[in-house]
Amino acid sequence: xxxxxxxxxxxxxxxxxxxxxxxxxxxxxxxxxxxxxxxxxxxxxxxxxxxxxxxxxxxxxxxxxxxxxxxxxxxxxxxxxxxxxxxxxxxxxxxxxxxxxxxxxxxxxxxxxxxxxxxxxxxxxxxxxxxxxxxxxxxxxxxxxxxxxxxxxxxxxxxxxxxxxxxxxxxxxxxxxxxxxxxxxxxxxxxxxxxxxxxxxxxxxxxxxxxxxxxxxxxxxxxxxxxxxxxxxxxxxxxxxxxxxxxxxxxxxxxxxxxxxxxxxxxxxxxxxxxx
Numbered sequence: 001x002x003x004x005x006x007x008x009x010x011x012x013x014x015x016x017x018x019x020x021x022x023x024x025x026x027x028x029x030x031x032x033x034x035x036x037x038x039x040x041x042x043x044x045x046x047x048x049x050x051x052x053x054x055x056x057x058x059x060x061x062x063x064x065x066x067x068x069x070x071x072x073x074x075x076x077x078x079x080x081x082x083x084x085x086x087x088x089x090x091x092x093x094x095x096x097x098x099x100x101x102x103x104x105x106x107x108x109x110x111x112x113x114x115x116x117x118x119x120x121x122x123x124x125x126x127x128x129x130x131x132x133x134x135x136x137x138x139x140x141x142x143x144x145x146x147x148x149x150x151x152x153x154x155x156x157x158x159x160x161x162x163x164x165x166x167x168x169x170x171x172x173x174x175x176x177x178x179x180x181x182x183x184x185x186x187x188x189x190x191x192x193x194x195x196x197x198x199x200x201x202x203x204x205x206x207x208x209x210x211x212x213x214x215x216x217x218x219x220x221x222x223x224x225x226x227x228x229x230x231x232x233x234x235x236x237x238x239x240x241x242x243x244x245x246x247x248x249x250x251x252x253x254x255x256x257x258x259x260x261x262x263x264x265x266x267x268x269x270x271x272x273x274x275x276x
Contacts (some may be wrong), residue, residue: 012156014166018047021152026051027124028117030109030149031081033069035167035174036128036160038077040152042170044126045079053080055116057109059087060195061182063202065209072173086112089195094184097193101184102140110147125149132160178215178230188221204250211246213237215265218250225255231264238262 021027021044029041031054044052054077056070067083074081086109088094094104113125127144130153134141153163160179167175183198201218204225208216213236217228227250229237236242238260250258261267 011158011162014043017152017156017158018043020155021126022047024124024150026122027126027150028052028113028122029054029079030113030125030127031056031070031073032128033066033073033174033177034128034180035172035177036130036153036163038070038073038128038172038174039163039167039170040126040128041073041079042077042167042172043152045077050080053082053120053122055082055084055113057086057112058083059085060089060198061105061184063180063183063205065206066180069174069177076171076173082116084112084116088184089193095193097184097187097189097191099189100139101189101193102138103143105182105184106140106143107147110144110149114147126152128163129154130158130160130163186217186219188219191221200253200255204253204255207246207249208237211242217265218255220255223254223256225250225258226261227258228261228263228265228267231266234260234262234264 026048027044029037029044029052031037031041033056041052041054054074056067056074058067071081088105088108091104091108094101094108110125117123117125125148127149129141129144129149129151134154158166164175183201184193186201187193187197197220201220204218204227205216208218208227208229213229213233215230219226219228227237227246237246243260247258247260
């Protein structure tokens with residue numbers, strides 16, 4: 001077990017969180033490729049051992065990179081880990097991509113997780129929601145609450161900074177990984193979503209990731225695409241040779257026009273559709 005993490009505030013300790021998890025009994029952890037659910041999976045495994053299992057959902061809105069991060073986390077922790085398919089494109093409301101798209105996505109995903117768990121005798125479900133998540137309008141969180149999911153990090157009063165610190169102490173492989181969101185979050189609200197569009201977005205982002213850019217978003221509206229990278233990396237992307245190559249390759253995927261956001265990720269327009 002990792003060394004305990006000390007908090008400068010009144011947040012619960014790892015030991016207190018694990019005790020509450022233990023007292024609640026066997027559980028399924030919704031394990032994405034993100035650090036928040038990874039830490040919950042690690043705490044739950046320490047608390048429950050073989051009485052906990054982790055499930056990662058696969059589907060058209062989940063990138064292969066995220067699945068690989070989840071697999072790496074599962075191996076590091078040693079937790080039983082399953083991949084389960086969930087396809088939110090089954091919902092017409094999701095395909096229409098309204099401002100509360102995430103509600104319909106999470107409703108489908110929560111249903112699949114509960115189907116998986118109930119078939120194996122589980123009646124408890126944990127996720128990686130933390131205090132910072134509560135400061136945003138998150139329709140997806142409403143769906144998880146309706147499905148009865150528990151939020152251990154919220155119980156403990158943990159923020160994202162607390163999660164990062166604990167994940168580092170435990171040596172989790174995604175402790176420093178940038179926050180991510182599903183591929184549909186790149187599509188402007190009101191533009192319809194389909195599997196082909198999501199696949200093209202993933203392929204476009206892979207072009208940037210393969211060139212060593214850390215955090216990448218290819219945001220689409222209509223047929224256009226706007227590329228975002230972290231602000232310190234904008235200059236490298238915008239260099240003439242790099243820009244010409246990347247713009248041509250992204251354009252070859254069927255996006256036009258293709259542009260580079262000079263503000264980079266986190267700019268004023270960047271988070272208009274992104275939610276988890």
